[in-house]
Amino acid sequence: MPSKMPPMSTSRVTAHGRSRPPALSARTRASVTKRLRTVASAMATATTVAMEQRLTWFPSLDANTRSWVSVLARNGIDAFIEWFADPDSDASPGDVFAAAPPTLARSISLHQTVELVRTTIDVIEEQAHELMSRSDRPPVLDALLLYSRDLAFAAAEVYARAAETRGAWDARFEALVVDSVVRGEADETVLSRASALGWQTTGAVAVVAGQAPSVDLPHDGNLLRRSGRRHGLDLLSAVQGDRLILIAGGTAIDEGQHLAAVGHLTEHFGPDAIVVGPVVDHLVDAHSSAREALSGLRAAVAWPTAPRPVATADLLPERALNGDGHARRHLGRHLYGSLVDAGGALLETLVAFLDQGSSIEGASRVLFVHANTVRYRLRRIHEVTGFNPTDAREAYVLQMAVTLGRLLS
Incomplete structure (x- = not known):
């Protein structure tokens, strides 16, 4: 039927x-x-x-x-x-x-x-x-x-x-917090807003700047935060035009640890340079880190083989040449000044070593000292400045410091 x-x-x-x-x-x-x-x-x-x-x-x-x-x-x-x-x-x-x-x-x-x-x-x-x-x-x-x-x-x-809807509002809220930090307007209100977004860091904070992801892979703040937590980072993020800004925090994290942790997040950025600003003590102080990170991002094009991510301190020459006054003063006064203050013919040895094409034997002949004395002084320069004269890239930083130091003296 x-x-x-x-x-x-x-x-x-x-x-x-x-x-x-x-x-x-x-x-x-x-x-x-x-x-x-x-x-x-x-x-x-x-x-x-x-x-x-x-x-x-x-x-x-x-x-x-x-x-x-x-x-x-x-x-x-x-x-x-x-x-x-x-x-x-x-x-x-x-x-x-x-x-x-x-x-x-x-x-x-x-x-x-x-x-x-x-x-x-x-x-x-x-x-x-x-x-x-x-x-x-x-x-x-x-x-x-x-x-x-x-x-x-x-x-x-x-x-x-x-x-x-809540996610869209949270993204706008997060962008507002990041913008306030970048513009140096972080106060108790911004701290309260960051706390509402889950920010828990009370210690070391650094700002990271890089190219925004492509349209095919849009920025996802929640995914980025989850990735950050797996590597010990507390993150706030926002896309500003063609750049992605991260505020990265963590308990007792130094600059080296920050740099290593950010290295696990490169897939969330576009293909160009990623620059990590210096670590500061608190979110309200993060403007200085943001300023250096953005300066480094603008100057990174001059060092196409730079590590990814790269610290702003490693971009000091490019930043100085690009008009960053803070970088120029750091090179010409802090680095150059530390060599002058250290004495022991460190500055004279560095100049001779660089002028002789980074040749220890050539520097020893010019200075009329034994080659081992030159080696000892080069180690002392590394200890005093943090830059190794026998490394080509770091020698370039020291060369720039000597040049600017002479100009600013």
């Missing part, structure tokens, strides 16, 4: 992808709907009682939240009855949540919402068995199965939209 049931595509799903109630004659549907409306209040009352008895966390909610949950439960029952009564209705199960205040999604988690929906559906099933005739139960239970599925999807959609 051929089946008389209508096909699923025409009877169970609307054009918008929502379920239709089971196919019934108009008289049967009207009769069942009338009886459902008669028992709707009893179902709503039984649902509230069941929530208090079955959900251990429900009684601990504040009175206002419990009241709203009861309202939504009654709305859900009424919406189910109206959906059952009109198969051609465009009403969506998501309309059940429309009346709820936005704060409700923050008071009740998605998992708790699923438990509430499940409890409501279970109670309606129980009440249908108790309050409705045997002939009315099958269409009601079939309809409830379809409606509960749509209701669960609607609840998930509500929380997904809330999460997207």
